[in-house]
Amino acid sequence: MAEAPxxxxxxxxxxxPNTGKxxxxxxxxxxxxxxxxxxxxxxEKKTGRFFGSHGEAMELLDLPGSYSLQVRSPDEAVSRxxxxxxxxxxxxxxxxxxxxxxxxxxxxxxxxxxFLELDIPVIVALNMVDVxxxxxxxxxxxxxxNSLGVPVIxxxxxxxxxxxxxxxxxxxxxxxxxxxxxxxxxVLEREVAALSRMLKGHAGSVRSExxxxxxxxxxxxxxxxxxxxxxxxxxHAARERLKLSGLDPIAAPVxxxxxxxxxxxxxxxxxxxxxxxxxxxxxxxxxxxxxKLWGWLAFVGMMALMFVCIFVVAQAxxxxxxxxxxAVAKWTGAHLPPGDLRSLxxxxxxxxxxxxxVFLPQILILFFFLGLLxxxxxxxxxxxxxxxxxxxxxxxxxxxxxxxxxxACAIPGIMATRTIENRNDRFVTILVAPLMSCSARLPVxxxxxxxxxxxxxxxxxxxxxxCMYLIGVIAAFVMAGLFKKTILRSETPMLLLELPPYRxxxxxxxVQRMWERAVVFIRRAGTVILALSVLLWALLSFPKxxxxxxxxxxxxxxxxxxxxxxxIEPVIAPLGYDxxxxxxxxxxxxxxxxxxxxxxxxYNIEDAKEDNEDLRTQMRDERRADGTPVFTPLTCLSIMxxxxxxxxxxxxxxxxxxxxxxWRWPLFQIAYMTALAWIGAFVVYQGGHLLGFR
Amino acid sequence: xxxxxxxxxLSTAKCGEKLRVRHICPNCPHCxxxxxxxxxxxxxxxxxxxxxxxxxxxxxxxxxxxxxxCDHVEVERxxx
Numbered sequence: 001m002a003e004a005p006x007x008x009x010x011x012x013x014x015x016x017p018n019t020g021k022x023x024x025x026x027x028x029x030x031x032x033x034x035x036x037x038x039x040x041x042x043x044e045k046k047t048g049r050f051f052g053s054h055g056e057a058m059e060l061l062d063l064p065g066s067y068s069l070q071v072r073s074p075d076e077a078v079s080r081x082x083x084x085x086x087x088x089x090x091x092x093x094x095x096x097x098x099x100x101x102x103x104x105x106x107x108x109x110x111x112x113x114x115f116l117e118l119d120i121p122v123i124v125a126l127n128m129v130d131v132x133x134x135x136x137x138x139x140x141x142x143x144x145x146n147s148l149g150v151p152v153i154x155x156x157x158x159x160x161x162x163x164x165x166x167x168x169x170x171x172x173x174x175x176x177x178x179x180x181x182x183x184x185x186x187v188l189e190r191e192v193a194a195l196s197r198m199l200k201g202h203a204g205s206v207r208s209e210x211x212x213x214x215x216x217x218x219x220x221x222x223x224x225x226x227x228x229x230x231x232x233x234x235x236h237a238a239r240e241r242l243k244l245s246g247l248d249p250i251a252a253p254v255x256x257x258x259x260x261x262x263x264x265x266x267x268x269x270x271x272x273x274x275x276x277x278x279x280x281x282x283x284x285x286x287x288x289x290x291x292k293l294w295g296w297l298a299f300v301g302m303m304a305l306m307f308v309c310i311f312v313v314a315q316a317x318x319x320x321x322x323x324x325x326x327a328v329a330k331w332t333g334a335h336l337p338p339g340d341l342r343s344l345x346x347x348x349x350x351x352x353x354x355x356x357x358v359f360l361p362q363i364l365i366l367f368f369f370l371g372l373l374x375x376x377x378x379x380x381x382x383x384x385x386x387x388x389x390x391x392x393x394x395x396x397x398x399x400x401x402x403x404x405x406x407x408a409c410a411i412p413g414i415m416a417t418r419t420i421e422n423r424n425d426r427f428v429t430i431l432v433a434p435l436m437s438c439s440a441r442l443p444v445x446x447x448x449x450x451x452x453x454x455x456x457x458x459x460x461x462x463x464x465x466x467c468m469y470l471i472g473v474i475a476a477f478v479m480a481g482l483f484k485k486t487i488l489r490s491e492t493p494m495l496l497l498e499l500p501p502y503r504x505x506x507x508x509x510x511v512q513r514m515w516e517r518a519v520v521f522i523r524r525a526g527t528v529i530l531a532l533s534v535l536l537w538a539l540l541s542f543p544k545x546x547x548x549x550x551x552x553x554x555x556x557x558x559x560x561x562x563x564x565x566x567x568i569e570p571v572i573a574p575l576g577y578d579x580x581x582x583x584x585x586x587x588x589x590x591x592x593x594x595x596x597x598x599x600x601x602x603y604n605i606e607d608a609k610e611d612n613e614d615l616r617t618q619m620r621d622e623r624r625a626d627g628t629p630v631f632t633p634l635t636c637l638s639i640m641x642x643x644x645x646x647x648x649x650x651x652x653x654x655x656x657x658x659x660x661x662x663w664r665w666p667l668f669q670i671a672y673m674t675a676l677a678w679i680g681a682f683v684v685y686q687g688g689h690l691l692g693f694r
Numbered sequence: 695x696x697x698x699x700x701x702x703x704l705s706t707a708k709c710g711e712k713l714r715v716r717h718i719c720p721n722c723p724h725c726x727x728x729x730x731x732x733x734x735x736x737x738x739x740x741x742x743x744x745x746x747x748x749x750x751x752x753x754x755x756x757x758x759x760x761x762x763x764c765d766h767v768e769v770e771r772x773x774x
Contacts, residue, residue: 068730107732107753135754217723248720254729282756283742292745384758388746396760397747494724495747495760496731 007049008056010091011170013125014079014115015099016108017065018500020127022046023157024099025062028167032516033062034412035509036374039498040065040401040419043075045082045090052171053164061093064418069114070212074426075418080212083118084205092205095121095175097166102132102139102154106265112148113182113257118208121175122150125166129154131501136272143268149178158506182260187245188214188252191238198231214238215250282501286381295385302378303469306369307462310442314361321361322614325354344537347604352533355600355615356593357525359443360518366439367517370408371510377500379404387495393477394484396495399429403476406436407469410652414659424490428483430659431669432476434652437469437644440592444643447596450616452636472644475676524591532594533601536561536587540605552606556580561587561602575642575678576635576685578624585642592648632694638685646677702771705764709744713769725766731757738772 013021017039026033029048034041046062063082064075071077085092096115100108115122124144132139145152151169155162184192195210213235216224225232242249288294329350336342373379379401387397399420406413413433420426437445445468449461484490539561545554556562557579564586565579572582580602588595596615603618622630647653647670656666688694700706707713715737718725725733732753733739742756743749748764750757759767 067727070726070730072727104754107755110730110732215726217726219723250726251720251729254726255734258732258734283751286743286749286756290743290745290749380758384747384749387758387760391746391760397758493760494763495758496724496727496763497758499749499756499758501756 005057007059008052009094009170009175010059010061011095011097012061012063012082012093013097013099014063014083014111015065015125016067016101016111017041017498019065019099019101019108020155020157021065021099022062024097024125024127024155024163024166025060027157027160027163029060032512034513036379039380039500040075040416041374043078043415043418045078050167053168054171056171058170061090066111068111069208070215072421073419078418083115083120084208093120095123095170097123097125097170099125099127099157102126102129103135103137105139105269106261109261109264110254110257113260114208116148116150116178116181117211118205119177121177122148123166123169123175124148124150124152125155125157125162126152127155127157130156138270138272140268140270144264147180147264147268149176149180182253182257184256185247185252187242187247188249188256191242195234195238198234211253214242215253217250280501282377282499285502286499289378289381290384295381299382299385300466302369302373304462304466306366307465307469308458309369310362310365310465311458311461314365317361318358321354321358325350325358326614329354340541343541343605344534347601348534348537349530351600351604352537352597353525353530355597356443356529357522359446359593359596360521362442362446363439363521364514364518366442367408367514368510370405371513372505373404375503375505375510377502380497380499383497384495384499389477390480391492391495393481394490394492395425395428395480396493398493398495398497399425399480402429402433403436403473406433406438409438409440410434410436410649411655414652414655417659422490422493424484424488425493427660427665428480428488430656431483431488431665431672432480434647434649434669434673435472435476435479435645437472438592438649440649441468441643443593443596445640447599447616447619448636448640451619451631452633454616454620468640468644471641471680475645475680479672479676528591529594529597532587532590533597536583536594536598536601537605539564540583540601556602556606571678574686575681576632576638578630580622581630581635581639588648590648590650592643592646595643634685634688634693637688638681641684642677642681644677645673645680647673701768703765704739704741704748704750704759704767704769705761707741707769707771709741712738712740712772714738714772715767716770717768719766722766724763728763728767731755733767739767739769 013025015021022033022035022042025031025046025048026035028050031048033046042062042064044064048060050058050060052058061082063079066076066079069080069083071080081087082090083093083096098112098115100112112122112124126139141152141154153162153166153169155166191214192207192210195214196206199206199209213221213224221235222232225235239249289298329346332350333342333346336345382404383397383400386400390397390399402413402416405416410433413436414430417426417429420429445465449464452464453460540556540559542559545558561583562579565583568582568586569579572585583602584595584598587598599619600615603615603622619631624630653666653670656669657663715733715735717735718728718733737752740751741748742751747761748759750759
């Protein structure tokens with residue numbers, strides 16, 4: 001077996017959010033980390049490998065974006081801890097690629113000033129030089145290199161420009177630590193040096209650790225000092241001495257670094273024409289998209305357009321997949337002898353998996369639209385217009401970005417909560433994120449809407465779909481408000497959010513993400529859904545009744561699955577569900593879309609026909625004992641509301657366990673969401689009956 | 695007696711105005727991050743949009759700030 005090449009150098013990519021770090025990481029390693037045009041796309045470190053200019057193996061760490069090493073949120077803490085060598089099992093990097101937005105040097109150099117204090121070689125990747133040029137900025141690269149004392153590589157990472165030069169810079173035999181840095185006030189330097197002597201570790205990192213400790217707010221200091229009372233006493237004494245000297249320990253280092261940045265920019269950045277305070281293209285768009293009224297209309301309009309496309313554009317490919325699935329089932333049924341094997345292959349595998357795969361086109365369209373929103377820079381604007389609403393429930397607009405991501409899948413949404421500074425606010429957002437309708441709910445909504453309004457036009461169907469998404473959003477707001485007032489109390493945070501400039505979406509990137517999503521979906525259908533379908537087939541087929549002339553309905557009723565459905569029927573009957581729907585609810589506890597495959601299997605086994613009718617037709621024809629249809633409009637609505645509000649996703653449970661570091665929160669989440677789903681479905685069904693609907 | 699002139703802050707300043715930061719409060723955890731983002735004394739800032747929150751342009755970056763946070767940023771009108 002070939003040995004893995006020895007790592008020549010470990011390099012960290014760091015910088016402000018939304019500067020193109022992951023784009024450079026992907027270009028160097030050939031990996032496909034998610035990129036997007038909003039702060040907080042990367043929330044944990046990612047590792048990849050690449051070969052330098054001379055074939056030497058290098059390890060690359062993609063770190064979450066950070067404005068400062070004085071961190072405010074868990075994602076920023078990852079960057080700080082890696083760069084200070086605090087993470088067990090992750091050696092301190094040998095070099096840092098500091099990714100800067102060339103059009104905004106006077107702000108982005110602040111973090112470089114902090115990197116230079118770390119005593120690690122730094123290479124500046126000056127990204128988006130094309131944007132800087134368009135804004136009339138001329139950057140003296142040689143002057144910048146001399147001022148910073150580090151190599152400066154001009155780049156346009158999205159087009160691969162500058163990558164070769166970056167690799168060459170990284171491949172140099174030795175990388176020098178810069179001797180350039182911001183000059184701190186002498187009194188502060190003295191205190192930092194004294195405190196450094198008390199700390200253990202690398203010479204470069206202890207100085208930075210000392211600096212961070214000195215400028216921490218009191219509530220964070222106790223946690224960072226880890227109960228070391230001697231250290232705490234010394235820090236408080238140092239602060240007092242600084243204050244007596246007329247220095248604010250928090251503001252002084254910031255002001256010193258910005259003074260140094262101003263000097264560097266004054267000598268290296270030249271602006272042609274007026275300053276940057278004229279309105280840009282992004283500002284003009286923002287006047288509409290962040291407007292109190294137009295902003296909301298634009299948001300709802302975009303969502304409505306997305307759902308219309310989900311119904312219109314996806315219809316033809318869905319029909320093709322459905323026809324192919326039926327043809328395969330028919331052909332297989334005709335070539336296998338009657339019995340359990342044929343039932344397993346046709347009812348278990350083909351119908352079980354096929355009924356889920358048929359929704360792939362709708363899911364891809366959902367991801368296409370979300371990709372457009374993410375790449376264009378709209379996500380941050382959505383968070384901005386939601387801030388007023390979010391602040392009513394004690395959260396700020398920043399919490400809406402993870403919620404919006406949860407429309408695709410709750411897992412990345414929950415991980416994106418790492419950008420939220422306050423622990424209680426983060427937990428509240430985690431608890432309500434699964435209430436946002438994810439792509440796994442689409443198959444359930446789509447089949448129920450098809451039953452609810454078979455002859456209606458696409459706008460009506462899209463309207464019902466939009467209502468389901470809105471019910472999820474409203475439920476998330478209400479529950480967030482409740483949690484903030486009870487179990488997770490904290491002050492309403494203040495909004496502070498960077499709005500990135502609008503950029504034209506990179507369609508190649510969006511299509512690539514759709515392809516990746518399709519692979520994930522097909523893989524999931526071929527593994528989890530297939531396994532659950534086979535298991536469910538067994539549960540719905542065995543044990544068989546002893547009477548040889550038992551009908552298919554009696555066989556189903558006698559099976560383990562049938563008995564499970566009958567067992568929970570008293571609980572779900574008030575919601576308008578029969579025992580067969582109950583089987584679907586139980587089976588879809590692991591994954592929501594399994595409900596559709598379960599229904600397909602139940603009606604296929606029960607009908608035992610060879611023509612494998614469309615599931616919608618089978619469900620529409622289903623009757624109760626009294627001859628009334630099972631899937632009345634009220635039942636369909638009740639099922640949809642149940643799925644809007646229910647947890648029904650084991651992967652989400654696992655990620656909540658990981659992010660909260662406790663089983664308490666995911667178990668609480670399952671309990672409250674199941675109760676909420678039951679109450680919601682009950683209110684719809686019984687309330688509808690009281691109002692005379694059926 | 696001279697009338698008391700209320701302090702002009704980023705939340706009370708008019709939209710579209712070009713402003714200069716006079717002062718942001720020290721020892722305030724929220725302002726520490728503002729300071730790191732470049733809100734320092736004498737820096738020029740432009741208020742672009744006003745609503746439940748405020749959008750302002752600072753050193754070429756658009757930032758959305760909650761109104762309460764804007765109250766911490768004392769500004770003065772800046773004649774270009």
